Amino acid sequence: MNGKSTSTRTKLERGRSALGPALELVHTGRAPTRAVLTSELGVTRATAGAVAAELEALGLIKVDSSPGSAAGSQGRPSHRLSVRDGGPVALAAQVHSDGFRAALVGLGGRIVATAPGCVAVMADPAQVLGEVVEAGAQLLRESGLRCVGAGLAVPSAVAEPEGTALNPLHIAWPAGAPVREIFSACVRAAGIPGPAFTANDVNLAALAEHRHGAGRGAQHLLCVATGHRGVGGALVLDGRLHSGSSGLALEVGHLTVNPEGRPCHCGGRGCLDVETDPLAFLTAARREPGPEESLLKQSGDLLRTEYGDPDVRAAAEELIDRLGLGLAGLVNILNPDRVILGGLHRDLLQADPERLRAVVADRSLWGRSGSVPILSCTLDHNSLVGAAEMAWQPVLDDPLAALA
Structure with missing residues (x-):
């Protein structure tokens, strides 16, 4: 085989090995143009162009070769890359x-x-x-x-x-x-x-938020969320879920935040799972759960529409304090660079962000010198x-x- 053929094959193999990383960059919105793709992959413009063309041929992305220039911009605009409508x-x-x-x-x-x-x-x-x-x-x-x-x-x-x-x-x-x-x-x-x-x-919520939502760019992302019942947690490290040796890591719902609190399904007492979930909020707010809607929706609606009611505000403050204690312990152990909250916890954060952040800062080791960012999850479903x-x-x- 002559040198030219070997060189061509090497370039082709290099391009094919870059298909996956290139697709992930477009998938997560980190490569909106071919110029950015070239830089992120560390390849030549020609290779990046060939990779983008191959992904387009597979029906995965769309390459816009004639995007409009921004007002006042200089030079020819780079091809824009986006996921394909009507694709798989x-x-x-x-x-x-x-x-x-x-x-x-x-x-x-x-x-x-x-x-x-x-x-x-x-x-x-x-x-x-x-x-x-x-x-x-x-x-x-x-x-x-x-x-x-x-x-x-x-x-x-x-x-x-x-x-x-x-x-x-x-x-x-x-x-x-x-x-x-x-x-x-x-x-x-x-x-x-x-x-x-x-x-x-x-x-899975944490993985989605890391790739497409409030967790983008975080290296050590902690997610804590209420579902329709109970509380769960997850940790994403360098883009990958940390699931432990057998898939059971981050069972944060069973951290004790109130030793004299409600009995938990796990056999303990005062766990996050029963102290900061939708049922706990409705109970603390002296509201009887209705059968027609999910507990998550009932509690979220109550928090957003009746926060001025003394019982609702007191219940929210109680849950915020319990949640803050749990988050502070997790921050001390895991040292994340970002915390995101979902479900009712997102609503609690939005209702009184300063109170929650103050509890975490007061109880975490380095909270007073620079608190970890605490943000709301942004993706629906x-x-x-x-x-x-x-x-x-x-x-x-x-x-x-x-x-x-």
Whole structure:
């Protein structure tokens, strides 16, 4: 083989090895132009152009070769890069204590379509997962879009590598239910192509926020969130979820923040899980939970519309103080560079940000000299988007192999 052929093959291999990193840069919004892509990849303009063209040929991104120049700008504008409308999607599913929902999610974390959510979760996980997968399959049939795989978010720690739900405390599933195996079987039975994945809902919310929301740019991102019931946590380190040795890391809901507090499902007392979730807020505010709406929606609406009521304000302050104690302990142990809050915790932060930040600063080791930023999650349905991220990951790793 002559030198010219060897050089051509080397350039081609280098370009193909850059496809995954390039797609991830566009997917997460970090490479809006070809010039930025060139810089981020550390390749030549020609190689970046070839990589972008290959991703466009695969139907994943759009390359705009004639973007308009900004007013007063000099020189020829760089080609703009964006995820392609009408491109492939991932099927995302979420189960929580108040029902389930299915969606189709494209690159960039874009929710393309959603199915009406069920409002009750049966005790048989196979029945529930069969129904949510069928809802997703119907969306795929109606859309005609290509599917790259499926992801499921569940309100339980998911043990690795077996994929069992160890503690579905707020739904009536048996402990240790093989949710990954059941979900994968339902996906295959529905004729949905691609791999199937299952993980904890707050872990997936953190992953989605890190890639597309309030966690962008953080190196050590701590996420704490209330679901429809209970409290969960997650840690993203250098872009990857920290799940521990067997998938069970960051069970922050069972930190004790009130030793004399409410009994917890785990057998303890005064855990974050029962001291700062929607039911705890409604109870502290002397409001009777209604059957017509989820506890999360009821508590959020109450906080936003009746904060002037003395009982509501007192309940909010009580939960903020408990949450602040838990966050301070986590900050001392994990030393994150950003904390994001979801669910009711996001609403509590927005109701009185100074109070929450003051509690964390007062109880954390270095809080007085420079508190860690505490921000609200910004994505709607972030657990659904995170479930889709799992299905997209093989494509981000190797687009050619995944889409072959």
